[in-house]
Amino acid sequence: GGVVFDPGRAALADGAADQLPQGVFCLDRLGTVVYANAAAARFAGRAREALLGRTLWEALPWLTGPPYDDHLRGALLSPEPVHFHVRRPGGADGGHGGYDGFAVSVHPGDDLLTCTLVPASRMEAPGGPRPPGPAVAAGPSMAAAYRPIALAIALTDAVTAQQVSAVVMQELLPAFGGRRLAIYLLQERHLHLAWESGFPPGFLEPFDGVALDARIPAVETLTTGRPLFFESMRQLAETYPGLPVDAEEGARAFLPLIASGRLVGSCVLGFDGPRGFSAEERTALTALAGLIAHAMERARRYDSEAALARGLQQALLPSRLSAHPRVETAGRYLPGTEGLDVGGDWYDVVESGDGLALVIGDVQGHGVQAAATMGQLRSAVRAFALGDRPPDEVLSGTNHLLIGLDPGQFASCCCLRLDPATGLTRIARAGHPPPLLLAPGGRARPLDIPGGVVLGVDPGARYPVTELILEPDAILALYTDGLVERAGADIDDGIAELRRALDRAGAAAGRRDGLTLSGVADRLTAAARHADARPDDVALLLARRLRHG
Template identity: 70%
Template sequence: MRAALLSPDPIRFHAGLPGGSGAHAGAPDGSREGPAAADELWLDVAIHPGPTVLTCTFRPAHRLPEPSDEEAGGDVPEAPSVAPLYRPIALAIALSEAVTARQVSAVVMRELLPAFGGRRLAIYLLQDRRLYLAWENGFPAGFLDPFEGVGLDAELPGVRTLTTGRPLFFDSMERLTAAYPGIALDAERGSRAFLPLIASGRPVGSCILGFDLPRRFSTQERAALTALAGLIAHALEKAQRYESEAALARGLQHALLPRRLSAHPRVETTGRYLPGTQGMEIGGDWYDVVESGDGLALVIGDVQGHGVQAAATMGQLRTAVRAFALGDRPPDEVLAGTNHLLIDLDPGLFASCCYLRLDPASGVARAARAGHLPPLLRRPDGRTEVVDLPGGVVLGVDPRARYPVTEVRLDPGAVLALYTDGLVERPGADIDDGIEGLRAALAEARPPAAGPPLPALADLLTETARRTTDRPDDIALLLASRPGAGSGPRPSRPATGPHPP
């Protein structure tokens, strides 16, 4: 569909009918080998672009005439430039998926430059009345360095186009030097377009397009580029707001996560947190260890959504849970009270939570969960299982919700793992498979008493996630263990906040 929006000529491809099968039915190149019945499972689809609509035609693939030798392998003349017919909707569709300034710039380079035959691109963003390079492609190395941070009083076309709000087109490099004597040139031949990036009347930056050969910018091309510059400006403005909000959310979440977990001489705990790396994927995952009477409360939770609101709601819930835990309230009352608080706050979000109150002397934990993933327990002999922990609905939905309490025993040398869905959920995969993978990884690791300490085990369980550069969700992990017989008491380790991705 995007190709049809960009091209003045019909776009053709083959599409398989649902349920199609057969040895030759899966050939997307329209192969005619095999019986006709197999070909009948494929349709030849043609999309014809128009000024305001797209028209589609469908024909059985086996009814198409055989291609001639010239069509199959002969030279095809170069298609005319699509610049006069470039549709702003094509760029708008691509820009809708970009959430950072770099992603917006990459879309411009991928979508806009080829359509107009451009070879060079530079995008500058305005900050404190100075222009800073956000993206460049095709210019000689170091050529743009002297222009970094130029003020709005500089006599340069990239500055003038922004201060006046008018695009500047130069059909040749001679015309550019005539208008701006002494300006540094990156090439002897070519043409340039300087476009103002203005969104909602607010200057955002400027965009420079470079072409290898002199060219006349037609009235239609000038109008199209000016309109497209407006789309780019709005996308960059949105990206700047997005990135500012992401920085605020990261700072808020970092401040709200525990710097040090409550310690007990008979229990070792450690936590890990990894933020998401896709756009604004700063979520509401949290973990905590709180003194509760003569025991410890182990908590992990996940607020729905991402951004500042999710992080702020997480902070409110964490504070509420800590207050209930410090009062040594039973797990079901902790979750019920937190549930009522979230409903009263009415942020439009819900949250999952798992809460365990551990008696360090006996190893007995009384646990309850609200829509959260079940804990994992590795026994001293290495057997690892998903804890059968009946639960109630997520927090913030039903004011009458009840949260049953179950006893879990943490023997000396055993390890209890609480985690959020970001650690086990993968796009297109069943979450049960992810939980099973984490269970297997926990089972295969050596017990802390015989091998690496608990922090090293936490690093091992999050190693794959830390190496993943494109994490769609944030991750929280909390591990707890009671030292085995013969090993001295171990202090709890400092909590690990946002981990390097």
């Protein structure tokens, strides 16, 4: 058997963990080895490639069976690390019947078990007396053994500088008993404070924006590329006379953040009391600084791309919607808040002959590419609609254009043409959620409109047209799936919830001096707007046909 690995994660973790004398390996929830450092392979007496992708009982059979299975099961159920000893028959060098002893620690995570192997003194064969006392003490030295892997895994999901800093706060400080953290990032030859925790309020302000020629440890650790360790505040004051300090007692570590030779910034760790830094801890902290630097570099690229995508998205969304004296429209767009938060949702209202074309769509994916593809599709739809083409031809033409562009993306779309004078509405959709219709004095309902496949997949796709009469004061709602999808819930439940919200808002709009259509749009997007997290972006387009006079 085998597994497919993310080279980005492996590249970050390997360099750090391979410097550690302890064996480190990771198991997924099915018991498959998904990572092993060089020391773990050496202790196992097998090549690293022979461990990866194999179950624990295949890769390390001497670590399975009673009582070790019970310890591993306990780690799956416990939030705390589990520690025990293991005896390896034969020795790592294929010895003659001896037993190598290892102290094993298993650290549970959301998706992985991170395990460490530390060579112990030679132990007696099974059945002999066991060493007294706990197998392994949980402390900074053991934490240093597994934190590079845990940190690398956690940093993989951190995409902004704030998220990277939060991961460092959660994973790094507890491992070494630290209580203070400051992270500086380099910008135009000045170090700017990106994160602080535990320092007295205002203490770090004078150090924010310092130039690279300043003689302070946070600068010199970066310019020299060497970590600086001070085992007491007195040692720090003697090395840097006149440097303000935030405490009389404590220790400090200043780590350079350098990614592939590029200066990124510096990281400051603070400890409440004097402490020494062992050679093992210095090596681990230096390796961890490399992981942080790579993650911060990635976060910078993310921030730049996100800013570009946001600007592109805002430029491409309509600043105003085409108007008609007999039709009121309102649109809303909310970006997602997770990952690269700019997506490919869009809406538009276009003059089409003597009527109006309303369109809403959702390009798969997020980021600059999704926003750029959205802009191309919006332009295509506008061009077809301005030519007074029926909805099915608008979708077919846009489908062929997207296939010709070949961006490796697809899009859902709903397009309708409304005749304001008669209310005749012709609708076609391509893999998009069905519109909702709220008739005057009635209840909102999803329209039963047979649709075609999403755009960009099948050049021969057909998009059947459904006709209906939009009565005066009726509200038609077009939306993207970000408004109705919820984690772990069926999309039909989300549509039903939106339908009920439209009922309530529509009732308020129907009263004298009630809500405008813009107010209805605000009501329908209120929950998404105030949500703690939006995994996807949201678009909404409402239309109401007005009565004469």
